[in-house]
Amino acid sequence: MRGKAGQSVDRAIDRQILELFRERGSVISGGELSRVLKVSRTAVWKHITGLRGQGYRIESLHASGYRLVESPDVLTSAAVTAGLSTDRLGHQVICLAGTGSTNLEAYRLADQGAPEGTLVLADAQNQGKGRLGRSWHSPPGVNLYCSLILRPSIPPVAAFQLTFLSAVAVARAIESEARLRPFIKWPNDILVNGKKTAGLLNEMSAEVDRVNFIVLGIGVNLNMRADQFPNDLRHPATSLFLETGETVNRLSFVRTLIETLDDLYDRYLRDGYDPVRKEWLERSGMVGLRVAVDGTTERLEGVVMGIDDSGALLVDQAGGTVARVLAGDVRIL
Numbered sequence: 001m002r003g004k005a006g007q008s009v010d011r012a013i014d015r016q017i018l019e020l021f022r023e024r025g026s027v028i029s030g031g032e033l034s035r036v037l038k039v040s041r042t043a044v045w046k047h048i049t050g051l052r053g054q055g056y057r058i059e060s061l062h063a064s065g066y067r068l069v070e071s072p073d074v075l076t077s078a079a080v081t082a083g084l085s086t087d088r089l090g091h092q093v094i095c096l097a098g099t100g101s102t103n104l105e106a107y108r109l110a111d112q113g114a115p116e117g118t119l120v121l122a123d124a125q126n127q128g129k130g131r132l133g134r135s136w137h138s139p140p141g142v143n144l145y146c147s148l149i150l151r152p153s154i155p156p157v158a159a160f161q162l163t164f165l166s167a168v169a170v171a172r173a174i175e176s177e178a179r180l181r182p183f184i185k186w187p188n189d190i191l192v193n194g195k196k197t198a199g200l201l202n203e204m205s206a207e208v209d210r211v212n213f214i215v216l217g218i219g220v221n222l223n224m225r226a227d228q229f230p231n232d233l234r235h236p237a238t239s240l241f242l243e244t245g246e247t248v249n250r251l252s253f254v255r256t257l258i259e260t261l262d263d264l265y266d267r268y269l270r271d272g273y274d275p276v277r278k279e280w281l282e283r284s285g286m287v288g289l290r291v292a293v294d295g296t297t298e299r300l301e302g303v304v305m306g307i308d309d310s311g312a313l314l315v316d317q318a319g320g321t322v323a324r325v326l327a328g329d330v331r332i333l
Contacts, residue, residue, distance in 0.1 A: 013037055013047050014078035018056075021068035022083055029065035051078075073250050075121045080254060086262035089117040089148060096122040098140065103203055103217040106147035110213040111205065116151040119258065142223040143239070144254055148216040148261065152269065156206040159214055160311035161273045163188050163202050164280040165264050166216045170198050171283050173257040174220075177248055178240040184284040186304075186313045186330050190220075195238035197221045218257070222248040273309060281306060286332075291315065295328035 016037055020028055033044045048058055048066055057070040071079065077093040084090050092115060099105050099122045106120040124140035150162065170190050171182045174197070182198075183191040190198035201217040221239035229237055240248045268276055281287055286304045293300050293315060300323055302315035312324040 011077050013039065014051060015082045017047055017051065018078055018082040027061055027065045027067045075123065075250060075254060079251055084255060085259055087266060089262040089265065090119050090258040092118045094120045098122060098124045101125055102145050102147040103201060103215055106149055106215045107203060110149045110215060114149055116149060118149040120147045121254065139228050144220040144222055144250060146218050146254065150214045150216060152211060154211055155209060156204065156211055157310055159204050159211055161276065162214055162216060163200055163311060165268055165276045166200050166218060166261065168276060168279050168283060169257060169261040169264050170218060170220060172260045173253060174240065176256050177253045178244055180240065180243060184280060186284065186286060187311060192238060192243050195236040197238050197240060222250055222253060277307060290333045292331045292333055293325050293328045
């Protein structure tokens, strides 16, 4: 068996080969691949064979070289990172065929010292986690289930701000990849035509005065069919495929999402929370709407005034009392 160092080298070479195919868009000779990658032609052939085993359709052309004909809609570390344009995020990507929960896996890795920007992706989950202890249905081969490790130098009270940052990033990615206009519902649901298509779950390890790490958990229903949704959903749900009739390329979606997150995170570290809050409010359209909030102990109604620095929803109740909502289910009336 190859050790972790050897596996890391193999993944790096796979990524370089895919990057070269995408850059050239034509036939690449085995000799050129050998020269650029600084490996033998035999090693090139072994990596080409390995990529074929992952579902890449690569032609061998007599006396010419290799040509990438088709890429599979599978999430591999090499495919995600090939040509990824980011500063902080996605330089280490772990792709799993299945797991209990990407959040649990990312939290474990972060606790062991995994660097900021480490991304955990799974083709399926059997213990997908949602808000308030709920489950997230995670069938294989159709959706995006991922968790990202961040290590920002912020106080724990500010950690909730990153929930809004990730919501904005998901909304942008949906716009870019599916040409839909999503609606962000406080605190972490992404709706399309009034139905939930994505959810976020952020978890944190912190001390009294500093954050050790934050795990951004993101689930997006990309290509689920109607018969794949469970019958006991609390709220109407949908997928981008059901709303557009077109299959979403999962690899393209996750790359767009990570690049968008990287850009927003860089801006957040540089300019603070205000730009994130402003875009979140613009994309949520909740200000001025009358809502009902079912909390853990009480129910309230009122008009949304905005969100504060800690992420609380500000609701103007009858009589002018403004409630700070920190948890609960929000329904637009």
